[in-house]
Structure formats: C-alpha cells, structure tokens
Amino acid sequence: MTWLRLALANLGLSPLTSGVNVVLMGLGTASIVLLLLAGSQLSETLSRDARAIDLVLGAQGSPTQLVLSTVYHADVPPGNIAQREAERWADDPRVETAIPLSLGDSVRGLRIVGTTSAYATLYGAGLAAGRFWERPMEAVVGAAAAESTGLDVESRFAGAHGLADAGHTHASRPYRVVGVLEPTGTVLDRLILTSLESVWTLHDDDLPAQRDAHADDEADHGEHEHDADHHPEADREITAMLIRYRSPLAAMTLPRDVNAGGSLQAASPAVEVSRILQLVGIGFDGLEAFSWVLIVTAALSVFAALYGSLRARRFDLAMLRCLGATRWELLSVLILEGVLLSAFGVALGFLAGHGAMELLGGWLESARGVALTGWTWTPAETMLLLGLFAVGAVAAALPAVQAYRTDVAATLAKA
Amino acid sequence: MAFAIEVTELRFAHGERTIVDIGRCQLASGQSMAVIGPSGCGKTTFLHLLAGLIRPRSGEIRILERDLSQLRGGDLDRFRGRHLGLVFQRLHLLPALTVHENVLLAQRLARVPMDPTRVEALFDRLNLTGLERHRPSMLSQGQAQRVAIARALVHGPELLMADEPTSALDDRHAEQALALLRESARAAGAALLVVTHDQRVRGHLGHELEMTTPA
Structure with missing residues (x-):
C-alpha cells in the first residue's frame, strides 16, 4: 500500500x-x-545538405532560389552562367574546391546533375556498386534514387527535359548506369549524377534558345527543333559552381567580390538556410x-x-x-x-x-x-x-x- | 499504574461558549470506559481533544503517558497514527481502495512494518475473510463497521476510541458492535473509550463518565 x-x-x-x-x-x-x-x-x-558548401555561384536573381535549386534541388535554378567565368573564381586562391553543377534534366522526378565526382565526395559518399562515369552518358545513381526507380548498374534510362516529369524525353540518347552510391542521408541520395559532358551532349542537340530558357521554364517544351550547331568550348554553360573556402576569412571578401564582378551572383547557403528557417x-x-x-x-x-x-x-x-x-x-x-x-x-x-x-x-x-x-x-x-x-x-x-x-x-x- | 488517558482541568470553548469542561478523567491501560451524554454536550469534541485533532484552551491531556501539548505538527500526526485507533459513526472507509487496501493503509500510516499474518488473523477474527477484494460500497453496514474496526486495530494501538458506534444500529446489532469493540480491544491489549449518547451502552464497559452540557 x-x-x-x-x-x-x-x-x-x-x-x-x-x-x-x-x-x-x-x-x-x-x-x-x-x-x-x-x-x-x-x-x-x-544544415547537413549545405554542410560542405560555403558559397554558390550562379545566375543573378534570388539568392534563396539559387541555394534552393542547387544545394537542395528543391526549386528551378535562376538561369545558367558561363563556365569560363565560373572557372575564374574556382582558380581564386581563397577557394579550396569548386564543383560545377549543370541542371536541367530529370528522370521520374529525380534530378540528373551534371557534375564531377567531387560532388559525391563532398557528401562523403562512396560507391556501393560499380564505378564513377568515365564517358558521356554514363550515370551514377544515389542510394534512394536507385531504390525508388529500381535502376542498377547496367540499367539504361532516358532523361526527360526539365525538372518535372512531363518534359520531352531524350529517348534517342539513353544514359547507362555505371555505379550506385552509398546512402548518406543527404539530398545526394535522391540525385542521379553524370558528367557535365553528358548534359552538354544532350543539349547541344537542342535549340540554343531553348537551352537558354530551359532552366527558367521547364514545362514549355512543346516544339523541338534540333539543330546541329555545336557550341565551342568557350561558350559552355553550367548552372552553378559550389565553392568551399580555403579559410573562413574568405567569407568576408569573396561573396562581395563576386557580386561586384558582373554577371554572377554569390549566395551563402548558411545565410539562406537561416532565412528559410526564420520564415x-x-x-x-x-x-x-x-x-x-x-x-x-x-x-x-x-x-x-x-x-x-x-x-x-x-x-x-x-x-x-x-x-x-x-x-x-x-x-x-x-x-x-x-x-x-x-x-x-x-x-x-x-x-x-x-x-x-x-x-x-x-x-x-x-x-x-x-x-x-x-x-x-x-x-x-x-x-x-x-x-x-x-x-x-x-x-x-x-x-x-x-x-x-x-x-x-x-x-x-x-x- | 500506567494510564491510557489522563485528563486534568480540561477546557475547550468556541468563543465565549464552553464546549468541554472536565475536571479529571483517567483510564488505566487495557481498561474500557463509556463517555455518555446527550447530543451537543461536547462528547465528540472531547474525543477530538483526546485524539489531538484540536487543542484545548486550557488543562492537560496525557495519552499513554505523553503530554499532547508537547507534540507538534507531524509528530502529533505520527503519534496518533502509531498509538491510537479511531472508529467513527460514519466509518469513512476510502471508497477508492479495496477492504484489504483500506486496512493496509492504516498499517502504513502508523509506520509499523507491514505484517500480512496480523492482517490475516484480524480478518479471520472479525469474520471478514473473503471480503478482502471488495470495495467499501459493496459491504453491508455491519461488514463495513468490522472493516473500520480492523483498520483501527491493525497497527496494534494501545488506545481504541469509538464515536457513537451503536447509535445507528438496532438493539441486537448495537450489542454485537459493542461486544466486538470490547473483545477486539481486549484481544489487542488496548484500552477502549466509547463516546455516545446511546443509553444502551450503559453497563457494558468497565467505567462510565457522564457528560452534561456545560453551563
């Protein structure tokens, strides 16, 4: 009792x-x-998705949109930038690593990201199976993406133009899966990675006007005229460049220099995340x-x-x-x-x-x-x-x- | 000679109105006494004074050789719980607990070691065996009174006090209740004090104290 x-x-x-x-x-x-x-x-x-990224260089527009689209892959990017211009900042002594991203295509709602293998390394992802791409049209699939689509090494798929499911399909140029990534618990798990060249190869077949517009306007791709006009190296475009600083001091000067320097915009994921969380x-x-x-x-x-x-x-x-x-x-x-x-x-x-x-x-x-x-x-x-x-x-x-x-x-x- | 109760020059009043005025009253250990008087003569107040539930205006109350005025707050509660057993006319069994739990609670509040054999023996003697898991609301008046007596005795008190234990009962049951109290107190070696206006109690206990309404 x-x-x-x-x-x-x-x-x-x-x-x-x-x-x-x-x-x-x-x-x-x-x-x-x-x-x-x-x-x-x-x-x-x-924060985990943005952990290793100090700064994003992209087209001018809303910095929140730039970060959402290139770090979280949750929005359409504001536009493309000239690769040559982005590379100039990549060579800056204040920058430790710079990873180019080229967005624009998707498969079954999952984004296809043209980049380098350094992008996977950024999130500490190793390969669960296969290898990284060596040639255009080879792809590596994130862990969650592999699970939801059933894509595995040696699978083939066609990318759809635009980031939604309804776009025009590049059926004549299918990708071949050469590797599957380990799960990381980050946005990387839901992406399909390929080389920048794959994205360029596909879009060189597209109308130049469309290429310029496709990031802004993903749905409007009713008419397709293919033209054989191949762009020279110098005119290559990417969507964004992910920057990691060599020292925290770079945060004081680099974004300002980029924003003052002309056509590019520098957006800090940390700043944008806190803005989003505040909202x-x-x-x-x-x-x-x-x-x-x-x-x-x-x-x-x-x-x-x-x-x-x-x-x-x-x-x-x-x-x-x-x-x-x-x-x-x-x-x-x-x-x-x-x-x-x-x-x-x-x-x-x-x-x-x-x-x-x-x-x-x-x-x-x-x-x-x-x-x-x-x-x-x-x-x-x-x-x-x-x-x-x-x-x-x-x-x-x-x-x-x-x-x-x-x-x-x-x-x-x-x- | 050891006394269970020693009262000298006890006075208790509400404002100017004297409720209790007792010059001298003693009850030796193990003895029994009836305090008899008409309604409103202050019998219940007298019992509350003896139990330490209220303080007298003047005079001395010694219970089991302890001067109650020397006990304060929680000490008085613990003294009451350990050494006294109280049975009221309205039995006040806790409705949320079973019969068994009601009795165990008294053992716990008396801060004596839990003793299942003692509880069992008591239930046996009071003819309560088989009712352990019942709720108080399921008991007859007689059963409930026996549970209340078991609760008052389970911790081995030296003084058992009952307020109007018979007044709601017919002659036969009144006599039974009185005999039960007397027998239970004797078996437990406790002194017994019964406070009542019921004239049928006369002659049943060893000593009697008449109370009259104070002038």
Whole structure:
C-alpha cells in the first residue's frame, strides 16, 4: 500500500474525468512534440545538405532560389552562367574546391546533375556498386534514387527535359548506369549524377534558345527543333559552381567580390538556410503557441477536476489524518495525482507525437523526398517532459494546499 | 499504574461558549470506559481533544503517558497514527481502495512494518475473510463497521476510541458492535473509550463518565 497506489486509486474513481484530462494533456503534448521533431529534423536536414558548401555561384536573381535549386534541388535554378567565368573564381586562391553543377534534366522526378565526382565526395559518399562515369552518358545513381526507380548498374534510362516529369524525353540518347552510391542521408541520395559532358551532349542537340530558357521554364517544351550547331568550348554553360573556402576569412571578401564582378551572383547557403528557417519558424511559433493553449486548457482541467473532487473527498482526507497522515502527506498525494494525470497525458502525447511524425515522415519521404522520422529524440523534448510534469504539479498546487489545510475535527464533526 | 488517558482541568470553548469542561478523567491501560451524554454536550469534541485533532484552551491531556501539548505538527500526526485507533459513526472507509487496501493503509500510516499474518488473523477474527477484494460500497453496514474496526486495530494501538458506534444500529446489532469493540480491544491489549449518547451502552464497559452540557 503506497501513496502512488492511493493516488492511482483516487484517479480511477472518476475514470471519465481522468480520461478527459489525460487526452487533453496528450493532445497538447503531441502537437508540441510533433513541432519539435519536425523543426529539429528540418533544420538538421537543411544544415547537413549545405554542410560542405560555403558559397554558390550562379545566375543573378534570388539568392534563396539559387541555394534552393542547387544545394537542395528543391526549386528551378535562376538561369545558367558561363563556365569560363565560373572557372575564374574556382582558380581564386581563397577557394579550396569548386564543383560545377549543370541542371536541367530529370528522370521520374529525380534530378540528373551534371557534375564531377567531387560532388559525391563532398557528401562523403562512396560507391556501393560499380564505378564513377568515365564517358558521356554514363550515370551514377544515389542510394534512394536507385531504390525508388529500381535502376542498377547496367540499367539504361532516358532523361526527360526539365525538372518535372512531363518534359520531352531524350529517348534517342539513353544514359547507362555505371555505379550506385552509398546512402548518406543527404539530398545526394535522391540525385542521379553524370558528367557535365553528358548534359552538354544532350543539349547541344537542342535549340540554343531553348537551352537558354530551359532552366527558367521547364514545362514549355512543346516544339523541338534540333539543330546541329555545336557550341565551342568557350561558350559552355553550367548552372552553378559550389565553392568551399580555403579559410573562413574568405567569407568576408569573396561573396562581395563576386557580386561586384558582373554577371554572377554569390549566395551563402548558411545565410539562406537561416532565412528559410526564420520564415518557417514564424509558422512553427504560431502552431506552438496554439499547442500551449491546449496545454494550459489541460492544466485548468486538471485543476478543476482535483479542486472539484476535494468536497467529495474531505472525509477521506480527514480520515487519512486520523490514521496518522501528516498535512504534508495530504499535500503530496494531491500533487502526485496532478503529476500522474499529466504524466499519463504526456506519455500519450509523446507516443502520439512520435507516431504521427513517423507517419508524416513516411508520407513526406515518398511525396517530397524529405526524410523525417518519428524514432528520434531531441534534447528539447527532455525539457518539455520536465516542464509538463511541472504543469501537472502547478495545476494541483491549489487543491493540494486546500488538502493541507483540511480542518480534521470540523470536517468529522459535520459528518 | 500506567494510564491510557489522563485528563486534568480540561477546557475547550468556541468563543465565549464552553464546549468541554472536565475536571479529571483517567483510564488505566487495557481498561474500557463509556463517555455518555446527550447530543451537543461536547462528547465528540472531547474525543477530538483526546485524539489531538484540536487543542484545548486550557488543562492537560496525557495519552499513554505523553503530554499532547508537547507534540507538534507531524509528530502529533505520527503519534496518533502509531498509538491510537479511531472508529467513527460514519466509518469513512476510502471508497477508492479495496477492504484489504483500506486496512493496509492504516498499517502504513502508523509506520509499523507491514505484517500480512496480523492482517490475516484480524480478518479471520472479525469474520471478514473473503471480503478482502471488495470495495467499501459493496459491504453491508455491519461488514463495513468490522472493516473500520480492523483498520483501527491493525497497527496494534494501545488506545481504541469509538464515536457513537451503536447509535445507528438496532438493539441486537448495537450489542454485537459493542461486544466486538470490547473483545477486539481486549484481544489487542488496548484500552477502549466509547463516546455516545446511546443509553444502551450503559453497563457494558468497565467505567462510565457522564457528560452534561456545560453551563
């Protein structure tokens, strides 16, 4: 026979009230947990994808668009740049590595990225099978891309023009898969890599006007006229150049020099990520405020339930004192009941929150290629856990003080 | 001679109105006594004073050779829990707990070691065997009173006090309840004090104290 047993028994005496309190607390907790999980994983994913990239050089326009399109592959690029001009910055002494990217084609919604093998190295990806490309029209498939499309070494596929699924297909020039990458948990897993030359070869067959426009406007490719006008080396275009600084000091000068230097734009993924997170954060804050309203409602409900039960329980409390319980023990048992109600609610909420995140993650992964999971724990959750226990204790505080102040003799005399 | 109760010049008042005024009252260990008086004469208040639930305006109360005025706060609660057993007219069994848990709770609050054999023997003697898992709401009045007596005795108190244990009962049950209290107290080696307005109690206990409404 313990205080815990007594507290549980008291809660069990009014199962409906207790149940409603637990569910209310659970709803509030679940929404906060969901937000914490989504927020932390989102920022983690965004930072992980941009970890090794200090600066992106690309066409002028929105820096956010440039970063979204070339680092996260989540937007269309603002346009193309001359490779020759980008290479000039690659040779700058402040730059350690510079990786060219050429975007424009896709297969089954997955982007085909013309680049060098250094791009895979950037994310620490090794080959799970096969080798890197050596000639044009050879491709290496990211781990998740291989899984979703079934592409494997020696498979052949035709790239579709544009980044959506509906584009014109380069059916006459299929790619051949020569390698599959190891999973990295980054955006790389959902990409198909090939050489820059592959992209150029395909698009040299296209109309020059189209090539200029295709990054901006992926859907509008109804008419295709092929012309044999091959561009000289000097006129080669790429979408962007990913830069890694030799020293952090470069961040002070290089972006400014690039932006002042003419046709190129330099965008910092770190700056853009924080801008995006700030925007997303406003929505998150609103949702979180709403979740706290739920928690406060639950706390009020716990308070009302305990306070309301005091009248019915005044003889119990008086009798406990007659049996030897101290005032502090009566106070403690009421606090314990409040904490138990919130603990059950919190347990329910954490289960529901993590479960919902896992469900949502599964859906997002298939629909958006964003890998979120419910089976993770963020440090903020530990704080939340302790905080919510405290909420239960605070909700029980006033009823507990009333129990502490029970006038035993007067209560028994009224019986 | 050891005394379970020693009261001298005890006065308790609500404002100007004197509720209890007792010059001297003693009960030796292991003895029994009935405090008999009309409703409103302050009997229940007297019992609450003896149990340390309220403090007297003046006078001395010694329970089991301890001066209650020397015990403060939690110490008084613990003393009450450890050494006294209380049975009220309204039994106040905790509705959330089973019969068995109600009795175990008293053992725990008395801070004596859990003793299942003692509980078992008590249930056997009070004819409660088989009711352990019942809720108080499922018991008859007689059964519930026996549970309340078991709860008051489970920790081996030296003084058992009952407030109006018979007034709601018919003659036959009143006599049974009284005999049960007397027998239980004797078996436990505890002194017994019964506070009542019920004249049927006369002659059943070793000593009697008449209480009248104070002037």
